Amino acid sequence: MKVLVPVKRVIDYNVKVRVKTDQTGVDFANVKMSMNPFDEIAVEEAIRLKEKGKASEVIAVSIGPREASETIRTALAMGADRGILVKTEGEVEPLAVAKILKAICDEEKPRLVITGKQAIDDDAGQTGQMLAALLGWPQGTFAHKLELDENTARIEREIDGGLQTVEVRLPAVMTTDLRLNEPRYASLPGIMKAKKKPIAEKTPADYGVDATPRLKVLKVSEPPKRQAGVKVKTVVELLDKLKNEAGVLG
Amino acid sequence: MTTLVVAEHDNKSLKDATAKMVTAALQLGAPVHLLVAGHDCSGAADAASRLKGVETVLVADDPLYEHILAETMAALILSLADKYDAVLAPATTGGKNYLPRVAAMLDVPQISEILKVVAPDTFERPIYAGSAVQTVQAPPGKKVITVRATAFKAAETGGAALTVGIAAGPDPGLSSFVGEELSKSERPELTSAKIVVSGGRGMQSSDSFQLLERIADRLHAAVGASRAAVDAGFVPNDYQVGQTGKVVAPELYIAVGISGAIQHLAGMKDSKVIAAINKDEEAPIFQIADYGLVADLFKAIPEMEEELKKRGY
Numbered sequence: 001m002k003v004l005v006p007v008k009r010v011i012d013y014n015v016k017v018r019v020k021t022d023q024t025g026v027d028f029a030n031v032k033m034s035m036n037p038f039d040e041i042a043v044e045e046a047i048r049l050k051e052k053g054k055a056s057e058v059i060a061v062s063i064g065p066r067e068a069s070e071t072i073r074t075a076l077a078m079g080a081d082r083g084i085l086v087k088t089e090g091e092v093e094p095l096a097v098a099k100i101l102k103a104i105c106d107e108e109k110p111r112l113v114i115t116g117k118q119a120i121d122d123d124a125g126q127t128g129q130m131l132a133a134l135l136g137w138p139q140g141t142f143a144h145k146l147e148l149d150e151n152t153a154r155i156e157r158e159i160d161g162g163l164q165t166v167e168v169r170l171p172a173v174m175t176t177d178l179r180l181n182e183p184r185y186a187s188l189p190g191i192m193k194a195k196k197k198p199i200a201e202k203t204p205a206d207y208g209v210d211a212t213p214r215l216k217v218l219k220v221s222e223p224p225k226r227q228a229g230v231k232v233k234t235v236v237e238l239l240d241k242l243k244n245e246a247g248v249l250g
Numbered sequence: 251m252t253t254l255v256v257a258e259h260d261n262k263s264l265k266d267a268t269a270k271m272v273t274a275a276l277q278l279g280a281p282v283h284l285l286v287a288g289h290d291c292s293g294a295a296d297a298a299s300r301l302k303g304v305e306t307v308l309v310a311d312d313p314l315y316e317h318i319l320a321e322t323m324a325a326l327i328l329s330l331a332d333k334y335d336a337v338l339a340p341a342t343t344g345g346k347n348y349l350p351r352v353a354a355m356l357d358v359p360q361i362s363e364i365l366k367v368v369a370p371d372t373f374e375r376p377i378y379a380g381s382a383v384q385t386v387q388a389p390p391g392k393k394v395i396t397v398r399a400t401a402f403k404a405a406e407t408g409g410a411a412l413t414v415g416i417a418a419g420p421d422p423g424l425s426s427f428v429g430e431e432l433s434k435s436e437r438p439e440l441t442s443a444k445i446v447v448s449g450g451r452g453m454q455s456s457d458s459f460q461l462l463e464r465i466a467d468r469l470h471a472a473v474g475a476s477r478a479a480v481d482a483g484f485v486p487n488d489y490q491v492g493q494t495g496k497v498v499a500p501e502l503y504i505a506v507g508i509s510g511a512i513q514h515l516a517g518m519k520d521s522k523v524i525a526a527i528n529k530d531e532e533a534p535i536f537q538i539a540d541y542g543l544v545a546d547l548f549k550a551i552p553e554m555e556e557e558l559k560k561r562g563y
């Protein structure tokens with residue numbers, strides 16, 4: 001079966017993100033970009049399925065600027081087979097991403113799509129679920145563990161109260177949580193091989209999707225800042241302050 | 251028209267997030283209906299009808315909703331959506347699971363995890379792990395929104411809403427519940443506790459987390475953790491506080507052996523008072539802590555337990 005993995009190019013999670021002074025957005029100048037960490041986990045899971053003989057082909061898709069081809073290249077270097085870059089300018093909302101992915105699924109007919117549970121830039125957490133709905137497929141979100149058969153996937157999910165297991169019919173969409181696996185680093189031979197793997201270039205129009213944002217961002221501002229408080233010397237002083245000064249110890 | 255709020259509950263009672271979402275919903279300026287979907291859920295439905303400001307409680311009491319699956323829940327909400335201008339669900343693993351399906355089928359962009367209602371069509375929400383706050387305006391038409399409960403006060407009780415039984419929605423038959431392993435604890439829930447004591451990688455083992463648990467028990471606190479502590483297997487996944495875990499805003503948050511990465515701060519920096527214990531005086535957590543103690547936690551925590559005992563906690 002084919003497995004499709006959407007990968008998003010985002011500001012690296014180690015970068016301290018700064019808001020632009022004119023409040024139009026965050027500063028991208030000279031900022032390191034990487035694959036969304038949850039998508040690395042998705043790529044890893046897909047490659048493991050291929051290594052186990054359960055997946056026949058792993059396709060990495062990114063929707064974004066020309067540079068998003070680097071993100072696809074990373075997925076190819078990890079072991080994905082080919083890529084699709086859907087070139088866009090500016091922000092693309094999860095609903096539009098889901099519509100583009102739906103059109104790609106209609107064409108490619110994967111049995112499983114693995115997305116991240118959340119992109120760490122917009123923190124939306126919507127795309128996988130939206131895609132599943134548009135396709136009329138079931139979903140297994142926040143996946144902790146996957147067992148895949150011919151026709152079903154059994155997915156253990158990280159939920160607020162603990163862990164939950166669901167069984168979904170294939171084709172399905174799964175979204176990754178942090179503990180699904182530990183993504184590998186691309187090896188040197190992997191990186192060399194990736195250079196020869198094909199990346200098809202498309203536009204949203206090729207899929208009949210209007211990717212114009214529907215939400216209007218009025219401004220992007222800095223959150224209220226917390227000031228550092230005082231250092232205490234002992235546990236006794238800490239408890240005294242919490243009780244008498246802060247009044248939070250009851 | 252009207253706003254529909256999807257209640258979160260355990261059939262017997264409402265989760266805290268429900269009353270808080272009602273406050274957010276009332277700020278949209280339209281009448282508020284609550285949807286309670288569950289099985290043998292009259293307890294939760296009764297509690298829902300007592301929330302002030304709620305006009306009607308719709309109760310879908312059916313075995314189909316014994317365990318909430320995204321596919322069935324989205325189908326139920328969609329079957330009701332015609333009558334509503336806005337649908338709100340909590341930004342919990344429940345709401346995050348089913349609500350985007352609803353938004354996609356209605357062809358509207360979802361607004362995730364709102365912190366504030368600026369106007370009935372304009373909201374604040376965090377991006378980049380809370381490093382920035384986005385103010386977004388929704389287009390005309392239906393609104394589909396998840397709510398960060400800690401950002402809103404709970405609606406009061408003492409209301410008397412009309413309760414209406416409704417039929418179950420369709421069953422798409424795509425998925426089924428197999429089982430769950432829920433963390434059992436006598437302690438308060440992480441997201442509603444007044445005090446949270448959290449441990450990080452510095453705790454070194456699940457055994458030493460018991461030190462924290464003993465302190466938590468004396469303070470009637472919940473226990474949380476950083477991602478590193480969860481990844482290392484010291485505690486279960488549902489303890490994780492942060493950008494991609496739970497968001498908490500207790501009266502007091504005590505961070506022990508946690509460095510203070512932005513992804514962790516995203517889940518706790520709205521706590522009223524923050525105390526931190528860390529042996530590294532340069533740890534970033536001290537930049538936001540109201541009270542910082544530079545100490546070895548393996549000395550400080552047993553000492554704290556002794557001291558709390560002495561003081562009668």
Ligand SMILES: Cc1cc2nc3c(=O)[nH]c(=O)nc-3n(C[C@H](O)[C@H](O)[C@H](O)COP(=O)(O)OP(=O)(O)OC[C@H]3O[C@@H](n4cnc5c(N)ncnc54)[C@H](O)[C@@H]3O)c2cc1C
Pocket residue numbers: 013037038120449450451452453475476477478479490491492493494495496506507508509510511512513514517527528529530533545546547548
């Ligand atoms: C996609 C993504 C999502 C993430 N989501 C989250 C999230 O939701 N929540 C989260 O917490 N993290 C999250 N992280 C991880 C985050 O970046 C940090 O790696 C993590 O928070 C670090 O945990 P820590 O502070 O426990 O560990 P460390 O950073 O290793 O810090 C351990 C601290 O313990 C102190 N210490 C050690 N021994 C002692 C001792 N004996 N006494 C006192 N102090 C001691 C050290 O000085 C140090 O400051 C995420 C990361 C990514 C990439």
Ligand SMILES: Nc1ncnc2c1ncn2[C@@H]1O[C@H](COP(=O)(O)O)[C@@H](O)[C@H]1O
Pocket residue numbers: 006007008009036038039042061062063064092094097114115116117118119120122123124125126127128
């Ligand atoms: N522009 C994009 N290109 C490729 N994949 C994306 C894109 N946006 C979102 N995704 C996928 O959807 C997941 C969730 O994103 P979001 O709904 O934006 O939080 C990500 O982890 C990706 O797997």
